[in-house]
Amino acid sequence: MFESVELGRKVAKDEYAAQVMPLRGRLLDLQRRLTGADFPVLVLLGGSDASGRSEAANVLKEWFDVRFLETHSFGKFAREEDHRPERWKHWRTLPPKGRVAIYVGSWYTNVLDRRTVGNLGGGKFRDALEHISTFENMLADDGALILKFWLHIPYAVQKRRLQKLAKNKRTAWRVTDESWAALDRFDKRLRAAAEAIQRTDSGQTPWFLVESACERYRNLTIAETIAQRVDERFRHARRSSPPSLGPLNSVLPDRLEDDHSVLHKIEQGDAKADPKYERKLERLQEKLGELTWRAFEQRVSTVLVFEGWDAAGKGGAIRRVSAAVDARLLRVISIAAPTDEEKSHHYLWRFWRHVPVDGRVTVYDRSWYGRVLVERVEGYAMTDEWKRAYREINEFERELVEHGTVLLKFFLHITPDEQLRRFKERETIAYKQHKISEEDYRNRSKWTQYEAAIDEMVARTSTLTAPWGLIGANNKRSARLAVLDRVVGALEDRLK
């Protein structure tokens, strides 16, 4: 694979100077246009240690307007420990629309390093690459322009550069035993890189091999490619999917046959009051309190997601869970309209922000499922957006679960009659009046469309590791006990 980038390409000094001037002008111009664009740009710089990744990043930093460009580095350079799933720190660095982010060492680095030193078997290596591919394509589907450069230098050149760094007093500190060990693994790493490139190269997340022995040639090639690709993106505005076909009712029949919805199978349990309710509640809350402290000690995180019909009792269920968890361990995130910053990122970015530190608990009151529920039915999201959301959601949840997080998703289901009864009740009770509005009745009129959306959601996102908990909630109290019982059970299974 790398023969094509060991051809000895060079660029002489005067030719370089002649090409750089106009190129810089083009880059600044493109960057200016970018500030109003609706897509972010990600530039990944990969390669062996002495291939000049950081030198290239520094040059780009000069040629672009540094104020609208951020550089990130993963791998040995990073100092902070995150105490969260690995993908969390990648999400944090994602640039908003109109900005450029350069990655010197990226989400590939850790994977390649582990593969090279023998810590990652073939199967797991390919799994990791597949997850990276999914991650990148998720961003690209959302509009991100992703350009990945592999900077290549032949072994002899790498060795020579390391020796030169080691001889120079000023730079000798950068050459450690590890640097020499890495040199020994040169071929191994190259093979791992070749496989990675092959498996993650695609039309919308392309790899570019860059011959990097001559730094002038390297700089020009990278910058020229970026300029071309950004310009191309502007000229052929993203091959966009057809716009939404409008709200759901034009796609699905107005009325499903009664026995089709998975919701109709949910047991609503006894309407009668349970005399043992208080005692059961107390016992479950006590258990949950102990379990969450044990989880804290064992650095196991818990993420609970609550969805459900209006007036189904999400708030009450969340309060009963919250009462059991120590305030210092708990964060309850109420999802409402996104902020400016959130709107300028991929829609999952706002949820990744709140993923808990190891050992803590985050409760999402409404969540990323809004995309495939209200946004789908009301037409707030385009068809391609909610259609690809299922896979994005599954990937997000997989990352959490793979990290060891206990993840539970609850849909609180009430029947239409019960909902109407509760709406009426709210109107009559003064301090609950704020909880009912015209919008609630409007949503109610689309009951069957929501049912269809819920069905598809459950069908597509109920996985082995993150199944949906469909809770019959006509009886508020039994619903709360059911929720607590499941959380307690999941933690008991997970913790030592």
Next chain:
Amino acid sequence: MFESVELGRKVAKDEYAAQVMPLRGRLLDLQRRLTGADFPVLVLLGGSDASGRSEAANVLKEWFDVRFLETHSFGKFAREEDHRPERWKHWRTLPPKGRVAIYVGSWYTNVLDRRTVGNLGGGKFRDALEHISTFENMLADDGALILKFWLHIPYAVQKRRLQKLAKNKRTAWRVTDESWAALDRFDKRLRAAAEAIQRTDSGQTPWFLVESACERYRNLTIAETIAQRVDERFRHARRSSPPSLGPLNSVLPDRLEDDHSVLHKIEQGDAKADPKYERKLERLQEKLGELTWRAFEQRVSTVLVFEGWDAAGKGGAIRRVSAAVDARLLRVISIAAPTDEEKSHHYLWRFWRHVPVDGRVTVYDRSWYGRVLVERVEGYAMTDEWKRAYREINEFERELVEHGTVLLKFFLHITPDEQLRRFKERETIAYKQHKISEEDYRNRSKWTQYEAAIDEMVARTSTLTAPWGLIGANNKRSARLAVLDRVVGALEDRLK
């Protein structure tokens, strides 16, 4: 001081139940009103270990709507290391307008702990308390409602509780050798707390001593106080300062006498081109590159602030500095209009966000000084807002410098004629045309008002540890050399 909270106050169960119901209703009602309010609420819970701070926080969490309340904990509980000035993590947790934050352990905890174990001498202790006082008053001036509760239990009760925890299998793990040692230091800590309370108690940041032997009495008292104070705030909308008197020109004379402005004393240097410029630039940039790597190794952060007239050459100076610093160490923050999230916090919050991790460099292209420059002159900030900003800025910078950060502030000064010349030049050069607008000419018409604002800024915020660097910038090149020279010098002085 604590005799008044060792009176044995109690509340019986039935009385408690009778009072809690209406109290909870009031709290929820107030919280609902808070969501539209223009002030945040901070509730600090201090006290000895077994005084029930976290139990109280948990009760509050139940009585409030947990979705609009966050609980934070400083002290031994926190797990993450921040690699930044201590105050940074406090700023991160500050609630936006309309929200409530509860602190179980706050910015007092670390200070009291160190004082108690003998790691903090009397003088430094009082300094720390003064800084806390300044910090809290800064927030209160901006509208925050700050309620500080000291939960007190007598020594005998503390001892009994610890013994009880130790005996119970389920809670024994919480009682460590450190817990018993803390018990021995009970009196010492109480004395430190008494001094802290005395020195930081004020009308707008009041302390409340709460007798906490009886938990029912404790819970009611805290919640009742919060309810009263929030209600009071609503009824007497903050004693607001008179609104801004309008833009600056109604306050200061239109024309300063020529020799009054500090800017007129700045040497503009030679207009002639310096044949040695390139070489000097290269040498300074090379030095800066090495110094920033050394700073990275020594975990010393660098913060550079650039202010100046329009067209003074801030961008060019920033680029020459950026070119010298490795991309992975550098962040350049371009300050423009605040986001929604930033607008709902104290104005300094947005700058605290970007304070660099230890060892890195952050460059602010425009900064917190906007408050006392453009916001003052154009009337975007109210008079009381920019008037108190000087002190807030000094405190902010003091926190950075005390942490060990190298902080440099540059004002790039050009004369009016030179500015006009550059404006005209921009209009004629195609690719610079976007850089000039009507607004630039409008700002120019207020030259003398800006001069007055700059003078006051320099007079009030040029401190021993963070002096202003007034750079004559008519000659762009000499300005760049001057800036680089100062940064290099400051780092050389600071690093080993």
